[in-house]
Amino acid sequence: MKQLLLDVLAAPAPSLENYVAGPNTEALAALRALGPARAVYLWGPAGCGRTHLLRALSDRRDAVYLDSRSPVSAYRSVAQPDESSARPRLVAIDDLHLLDEPRLACVFSLYNRWRETAATDMALSLIVAGELAPGNLELREDLRTRLGWDLVFRLDVLSDAEKTDALARQAASRGLQLAPEVLNWILTHYERDMRQLAALLDALDHYSLAAKRPITVPLLRAMLAEQPHPSPNQSYSPLS
Known part of the structure; x- marks a missing residue:
């Protein structure tokens, strides 16, 4: 025994279909309809499904998922890609509240890149998640402001x-x-x-x-x- x-066997891979939305139906609907040049910041306590949603959205060939364990080099490659690098069309950044300064600097640059490419054929989708609302995060003010540039949703535990x-x-x-x-x-x-x-x-x-x-x-x-x-x-x- x-x-x-x-x-x-492990639990099924995270998907939008097997996410139990509960009170988070509005956020789930927005993520289902997410298109290029859109940015979403998700926040809520542990167990609300932040990682589930980011993993589900980044389960595609042209997407990248990063968290506090991802190397700084991976952050730099998506924030400031060179001409020879593959450019993902969706970037998911998890556990923002756990990132150190070098990684946060890359997130800042990534938001700038997101805005600069929004009206071009290189537009990307950006999904960032953290434990706290933007105003309660201990971040540099210019990055905190960028978290609210587009959609912000609070996720609640079931x-x-x-x-x-x-x-x-x-x-x-x-x-x-x-x-x-x-x-x-x-x-x-x-x-x-x-x-x-x-x-x-x-x-x-x-x-x-x-x-x-x-x-x-x-x-x-x-x-x-x-x-x-x-x-x-x-x-x-x-x-x-």
Whole structure:
């Protein structure tokens, strides 16, 4: 059983289709309609889906996704590309609040490039995400101003009722029928990020099939107890 859980499949790749919008329908609609020469700044607390949306939008050949772990050279190549460099048509910058000064300087230059090319055939889409509203970020003022040049959306975390509904629908899509007490136990005792919850469903499905037992709270507890370091907040998702 332990080996089975270690080998469990990762949660589905982020997409606009599997993003559970909840109160964020306006932001999702704007991102679906996003075209060249548009810029969006998304902000909200951990678990609101910032990274999910940026990963989904940058899952194309002419797009680049960057975060605080990306090398400065990658930032420079999109902010000030030379003539021999491939020029992405969409740039997604995640976790702005974690970027250091060299990377922030590149984001500043990237906004300038976005505005300069807006009316040309080299126009690009720019999506930036951070934890706080522009006015609350500790940034140089000229960069803070640029974050509001186009669209700004606050993303909110799903309510418990919305998460319960989303979890039930994700389970149904896998052919699983989860009793209300199972759903309540998961949301009470387990990590509430929707990507991690989706990965937990996959693990639970595999475990139930291997054990040849229906999905119940005792089965869920048994699955988690078999982990090397059992924890109600253990994550099965590789995405940050």
